[in-house]
Amino acid sequence: MQNMKDEVCRRLVTAALVGLFCAVSTLSVGQADESQPHPDAGAGHIIVHSKLGGQIFGFDIDQNGKEGVLSEAQTLSNGDVRAAIETFDQTTGKILSVVAKTQTQDDFVTLGVVGNSVGLVEHEHVVSFLNVQRTFNVINPLSANKFTGKWTPPIGKQHLISEVSRTQGTSNAAIFAYDNSGNFIPYVFSSNVAANTFGPVIKIHDSFNFGSVPPPMAYNPLTNQAVLGGGNGCFGCFPVMGLADLGKGTFTEFTGIGFGFVNGIAVDSADNIACTTTEDDASVEFYDLSTQTGFTVVLPNSGEQQFFSGADVEFDAIHKLFLVAQPNSSSSSTGSTIYVYDTSGNLQETLNGFSFSNAFNVVAAHIALNPSTRTGFVDGPSSSVNEIQGFTY
DSSP: OOOHHHHHHHHHHHHHHOGGGTTGGGSOTTOOOSSOOOTTOEEEEEEEEOTTOOEEEEEEEOTTSSEEEEEEEEEOTTSOEEEEEEEEETTTOOEEEEEEEEEESOEEEEEEEEBTTEEEEEEEEEEETTEEEEEEEEESSGGGOSOOEEEOOSOOTTEEEEEEOOOBSSSOEEEEEEEOSSSOOOEEEEEETTTTEEOOOEEOOOHHHHTSSOOOEEEETTTTEEEEEEOOOOTTOOOEEEEEETTTTEEEEEEOSSSSOEEEEEEETTTTEEEEEESSSOEEEEEETTTTEEEEEEOTTOTTOGGGOOOOEEEETTTTEEEEEESSOSSSSSSEEEEEEETTSOEEEEEEEEOOOGGGOSSOOOEEEEGGGTEEEEEOSOTTSOEEEEEEO
16 A cells, blocks of 8 residues: 555645546446446356467457457477467357467467457467567458458567557557567557558657556547557556657657556547556546546555556447456455446446456456447456456446
8 A cells, every 4th residue: 555655645646637527526426328237247157268278369359240359379298389360259159260270389369359340360470489470460351250361560570569459440540569679669550450551650769658568558549649558667656648649640748647557548539538547556547638637546445555456448439438457356355357437437337256367368358348239258267368258237
């Protein structure tokens, strides 16, 4: 927990930054969106198992269709890696098709579903020790259940794709490329993945706040801005928010609220509101990006303890809800929790019964949403990271 001095500082800073949201943050929890929660809200019985039993390296679902996609890999006794890309049925959890399969040293990573039902997958081909060739395949549409083309981002071997905004229903997505050469100059740019076209490549020279650890990122297609959660991550330090104008090719930043690294971020494009989670204080932050002001909400029963901090954040644009993942639940004696907030920071639902701790995940735990059915999937419950679990909200 924060000591008394930090706590006083936190309250003063938060009060100063409330700005436009000050009035709406005091609304009662009962003032919710007119749409009602799913009658069976909570962790569901639909479990997707990787077909080969390997660890899942990324997954996503199509918000405009009935399928999802995942990557898996398993190291065999002879040292080979058996890897595959698979599609699955969102309503039953059944694996529908093995899109690709290898048994070498290669593997795949699912980067997400973007645009209109376009799956994006990275293929890592091991040439030799520490020599890996990375190419990118497109499944367009996802229901084709096969690779339909290549995606060729404007990056060199010194950069790795670490974040795709997974924006669906709009042509472009935002892409963040991490500099792995030691120079720590990352890139951010937009791409129409289906058309294999790209916007200006923006070099982020503030490597102190945005290069040491790949920042989580969201995309607002209405302003054509990528929103990045940065900072140096020191305990008790404020995060730094980055705004990349993907049309003009410019990058600006401002001091955020909460403490420590930003763990997750999502954006309500219509209202230009960002929601984040921070590492040190188990809080959720709500920003008006137009005024660069905001306020914090502490996760229920967390006591602002770092152990209970939130992780991934996703936005349901139909019902205007932010869903926040909490790997170590502060609302249940065991497992993980998903909290559902409206855009004014009012808690609408608490969903327990999950187990998506990041302890054994190579790819961080992720919430994938299908807003039209108020359903989604999240990592778990197996600690072997070879399953994803459906839920409703």
